[in-house]
Amino acid sequence: MHWFKRFKSAISGAVAGWKGQGFDFSSWFGRIFWGADNSKLATNETIFSVVSRLSNSMAFLPLKLHQNYDTVMNSASDVLINSPNSFMSSFELIRNLETMRNETGNAYAMIERDIRGQVTRMTPLISTYVEPVFDRDSGELWYKVIGDNGTFYFHNLSIIHVKHIVGSGSLKGINPIKVLTNTSEYDKAVREFSLNEMQSAANSFILKYDQNVDQEKRDRVIEDFKRFYKHNGGILFQEPGVEISEIQRKYIPADTFTSERITRSRVANVYNVPVTFLNDTEGQSYSSSEQLMRVFVQLTLMPIVRQYEQEFNRKLLNEHERRNGYYFKFNVGALLRGDTAARTALYHNGLRDGWLSRDEVRRWEDLPPRGGKADELWVSGDMYPLEMDPKERKGVSEGGKVLESKSD
Numbered sequence: 331m332h333w334f335k336r337f338k339s340a341i342s343g344a345v346a347g348w349k350g351q352g353f354d355f356s357s358w359f360g361r362i363f364w365g366a367d368n369s370k371l372a373t374n375e376t377i378f379s380v381v382s383r384l385s386n387s388m389a390f391l392p393l394k395l396h397q398n399y400d401t402v403m404n405s406a407s408d409v410l411i412n413s414p415n416s417f418m419s420s421f422e423l424i425r426n427l428e429t430m431r432n433e434t435g436n437a438y439a440m441i442e443r444d445i446r447g448q449v450t451r452m453t454p455l456i457s458t459y460v461e462p463v464f465d466r467d468s469g470e471l472w473y474k475v476i477g478d479n480g481t482f483y484f485h486n487l488s489i490i491h492v493k494h495i496v497g498s499g500s501l502k503g504i505n506p507i508k509v510l511t512n513t514s515e516y517d518k519a520v521r522e523f524s525l526n527e528m529q530s531a532a533n534s535f536i537l538k539y540d541q542n543v544d545q546e547k548r549d550r551v552i553e554d555f556k557r558f559y560k561h562n563g564g565i566l567f568q569e570p571g572v573e574i575s576e577i578q579r580k581y582i583p584a585d586t587f588t589s590e591r592i593t594r595s596r597v598a599n600v601y602n603v604p605v606t607f608l609n610d611t612e613g614q615s616y617s618s619s620e621q622l623m624r625v626f627v628q629l630t631l632m633p634i635v636r637q638y639e640q641e642f643n644r645k646l647l648n649e650h651e652r653r654n655g656y657y658f659k660f661n662v663g664a665l666l667r668g669d670t671a672a673r674t675a676l677y678h679n680g681l682r683d684g685w686l687s688r689d690e691v692r693r694w695e696d697l698p699p700r701g702g703k704a705d706e707l708w709v710s711g712d713m714y715p716l717e718m719d720p721k722e723r724k725g726v727s728e729g730g731k732v733l734e735s736k737s738d
Contacts, residue, residue: 376593380601381432389425392661405558406449406646414452425452431492436504439490490641506600513596603630627665635660684709
């Protein structure tokens with residue numbers, strides 16, 4: 331019966347990918363669904379910075395298909411990991427999705443399948459042209475997509491949808507940039523005011539005349555001052571009865587710095603990242619970069635990673651594959667490896683306590699496995715194979731050879 335379930339799942343996936351006739355995928359690679367202007371990100375460098383960090387971090391993580399604990403490969407994983415479509419890599423696809431998710435609150439990618447239901451291509455869609463809707467007749471979730479040649483409806487199993495938190499009664503994620511609208515406007519106003527103050531701070535003067543200064547002398551003083559101002563310096567003669575003083579501006583640079591710190595703090599709160607990641611040296615402090623990275627991974631990346639993994643598992647794998655232990659997994663261990671001293675302590679304890687083998691350590695350090703006893707689990711005693719009979723554990727050599735046996 332397994333072959334029947336696979337065949338049924340394949341056919342269902344193939345026919346659920348579209349609703350309607352006359353659909354042409356080639357028209358989707360034009361100006362509407364690709365090459366969108368990310369102008370919203372270009373208006374605030376703080377928002378651009380945090381979105382760039384999040385999208386690059388997600389795209390950097392190694393992604394593999396596992397069956398239980400073994401790495402495997404099928405058509406879906408080959409498309410997702412190696413070549414999602416004809417014009418981008420897996421890194422670009424994940425980074426593009428994460429950028430759109432953080433820019434608009436939602437990111438979509440269309441899954442194309444062949445007649446057998448096998449995944450053949452994944453194409454990102456601009457989120458402003460996609461709207462999730464419920465079919466009243468079937469109760470199924472569909473995605474309405476506005477294309478060049480009309481409006482099309484795709485079943486939810488044919489659309490990857492990753493999003494920020496969803497508001498009450500909604501199917502779409504909340505746009506974080508809209509949440510930061512007041513913060514962005516305030517920051518922009520402070521910057522413009524500060525810039526105007528700096529540009530005009532040294533360009534304003536007061537000319538004070540005594541009552542006995544006649545009009546001719548006033549005109550002469552004004553002309554002399556215009557010459558001085560035009561040439562931005564030189565010699566300025568101060569006539570008797572005339573007093574020249576500069577207008578003192580109340581511009582305080584610390585006010586600008588305070589505003590920038592407030593903006594960084596609010597952006598970090600909305601995107602749920604440590605303030606230190608935005609170069610706020612007066613913000614949160616961590617004892618080491620390892621601790622900072624652990625906070626970033628646990629509180630920021632893990633919920634995002636979990637969402638991607640569940641979308642890929644549900645929509646790229648069929649029921650039969652999931653029941654047989656197939657699952658996609660991002661490897662966040664690369665971000666938690668810490669410095670050399672921390673890794674050395676981890677490996678040392680793992681080897682001596684019997685939960686790491688030498689070949690596993692070598693794989694983590696991107697070194698080729700040695701095989702043989704290097705792939706065995708050892709425990710200190712001092713150091714013998716975990717599978718060895720306790721009666722034979724009186725003494726072993728470094729190579730694992732029994733030197734003396736207690737059994738007769």
